[in-house]
Amino acid sequence: MAIKLYELCGRDPGQLFSPHCWKVRLALRHKGLDFETVPVPFTKIPDVEGGASKTIPVIRDGDKVVADSFKIAEYLDETYPSAPTLFGGEGGRQLSRFVESWSQRVIHPALAKMLILDIHDILSDTDQAYFRQSREKAIGKPLETIVEGREAHVEAFLKSLEPLRGLLGSRSFIGGETPLFADFIVFGPFQWARVASAFSILPKADPVAEWFERCLDLYEAEGRKVPAAA
Structure with missing residues (x-):
């Protein structure tokens, strides 16, 4: 099952501009992990995963929900250690x-x-x-x-x-x-x-x-x- 990545968007759902979401998007690509984007406007952030976080990015990986770009990167490195490292130790x-x-x-x-x-x-x-x-x-x-x-x-x-x-x-x-x-x-x-x-x-x-x-x-x-x- 693909990881779900909630990303901040503009008026156009394809206009994904958040610097923190981009960190995670490239981290997922670096790890070679399948993911799907869920565009979220500012005023819909409280609805993401039942109010899991006041900010995005947020990911859902199976039954695990993780917020905060750095915590997500740490989670990805710990959960998928055989994929290319994000930190190098x-x-x-x-x-x-x-x-x-x-x-x-x-x-x-x-x-x-x-x-x-x-x-x-x-x-x-x-x-x-x-x-x-x-x-x-x-x-x-x-x-x-x-x-x-x-x-x-x-x-x-x-x-x-x-x-x-x-x-x-x-x-x-x-x-x-x-x-x-x-x-x-x-x-x-x-x-x-x-x-x-x-x-x-x-x-x-x-x-x-x-x-x-x-x-x-x-x-x-x-x-x-x-x-x-x-």
Whole structure:
């Protein structure tokens, strides 16, 4: 029986844009596991598996329900040890926690500041109302104000990627010559940007952009199955 993966979607059910869901999608492909996607809009998340989690991704594997992208990756490695590893051992698992912490403190907030209105615009009317109310309450500003002058923030964001750029100058993936879950962690927010917004951020010649293109091509170009925003 295929694993069921609940993924966040926009107005179009095929527009799967969540960075955390993409981590899991590539993890499943990396492990060679069969899965089926269940698109879920923001306002339907409370209905997933009887309210199993306030956020997605969530997977159902037989009678097991697991939420949270990192916990799902740990579950997949523990449950399917004969399939390719996601962490390369305990040390890799702990280092992936660092990569996750760095990504969520550096990449995610910077991209959200530039793309939040574009994300709003790809949602259904009901989800737009929820998204605007919740984000404006949390941030204290209208979405339109948050993205004002976003072009001026790109340079600082690109500079913040220098540790990643330096690493990728000597290898194909964060995991080395082949990808690991750490790659999927960082791929997630860039795929989020690619699917949700046409705003250009990464120069083509940037080593980070070249790595991202390699990640898009992984597993029969899984990342390209959802088109980039026009």
